[in-house]
Amino acid sequence: MTMGTITGRTMFARKGEELLNKLISQNPQFGGRLALITAPQGAGKTTLMLKLAEALMGKEYVIWRGRDLAQFHRLPNWKHRIKIFAHKYDELTFYRLKHGSEEAEELKLHIVKYETPEDILHQMEKDKLNVVFEPSFYSISEELALEVLKRSGLKISKKQLSEMKSAYFWFEFLYRLLLRPDRRWISVLIDEIDDTFPETPTGLQWKLQAWVKDIAKDLRKAFITLIGSTHTNTHVDWRIRSKMQARIYLAGAQLEEDTLIADKNATLKLPIGRAIIEWYGLGYGGFEFEPLPERNYDLLVQKTWTGPVPKLDSNMRRRGVAQEVREIAETQGLKAAIQFIEDLKAQGEITPQWAWMLKKKLRQELEEIG
Secondary structure (H helix, E strand, O other): OOHHHHHHHHHHHHHHHHHHHHHHOOOOOOOOOEEEEEOOOOOOHHHHHHHHHHHHEOOEEEEEEOOOEEOHHHOOOHHHOEEEEEEOOEEEEEEEEEOOOOOOEEEOOOEEEEOOHHHHHHHOOOOOEEEEOOOOOOOOOHHHHHHHHHHHOOOOOHHHHOOOOOOHHHHHHHHHHHHOOOOOOEEEEEOOHHHOOEOOOOHHHHHHHHHHHHOHHHHHHOOEEEEEEEOOHHHEOHHHHOOOOEEEEOOOOOOOOOOOOOOOOHHHHOOOOEEEEEEOOOEEEEEEOOOOOOOOEEEEEEEEEOOOOOOOOOOHHHHHHHHHHHHHHHHHOHHHHHHHHHHHHHOOOOOHHHHHHHHHHHHHHHHHHO
16 A cells, blocks of 8 residues: 555545534534435444544534434433423334344333424423424414515415425424524434425425525524434435535445546445535535444334324315316416416426426317317
8 A cells, every 4th residue: 555545545534524523513604514425224224323423422412313113212322311302192112023033012201392493492401412302293384484485486375375295394494493582502413304395395385495505504694503414315305415515425325426536436435424424615525433232122103193084185276276277278378378387397386297297288188179
């Protein structure tokens, strides 16, 4: 091995350590940090997320998104290091599933109930991992709708205000974090972040994700850090990915197209426990992270909604849009109807495929009439 190779590896490791420290440090002049971890299944993605959470706990308030198959039990002494939050209408049941066993053991864990994001902000603890389970059903507030209109110029209809989706909670949570009357350091860690910010959103989800893109700088100014992980980076909305300052790649990860990493096969050479961190404008380097203690069981979480059951409205929106297009065509002409479809597509109300099908069906109907 040549001296040049040793020097290069040393510099690579030093740069990686520098960028990793930047990710977990609190610098008021720099503010919060935005980072995306990419790794295929089994490459250590959740392990790294938990190691970052450990490094931040005690220095910041750390929020961890709870999921049906929990991972926080992999932390050492986890029962004493977590605080679980669940919506007032959600009943959580935890099961310990020992590997190879045919029976599940129910675990009794203390759960703090919340009704609003502010309830969580008032009760979260700095030296614990604050695990927040999003509500089974959630609709955004009128205040957030006005904020989206103000920031992104996108109007949210009354019908969209009545939509209920669990992922909408995190948009409301980020909004309330921006409004809080303090400057506490807060980190929000979302494993499988593509569940929250999917690649091809439509309707209200599209508008909310456009808003997140617009508030990226405000999150940093408010001392809010957002760290997410995904199996494949292209599964996350490109508008939000473009705002991530730091990108962390594990073994086998897909590099972003605009990466500055010269070796495009670099991640294929990474062993488990090593990562490449790339920071926009600052370069890239490597670092290592230790594995967490092995567990011989999984932790399954079952949620039961006890509140009012939302009305099921299976396909009314799709039929309503088709009827609206037909009426415009009949009263204003084909050109106006097609423009209406294009406007809906541009606003994220309908997918490109749906728009194509609407225009095709519209032309067929007009040909039959003609």
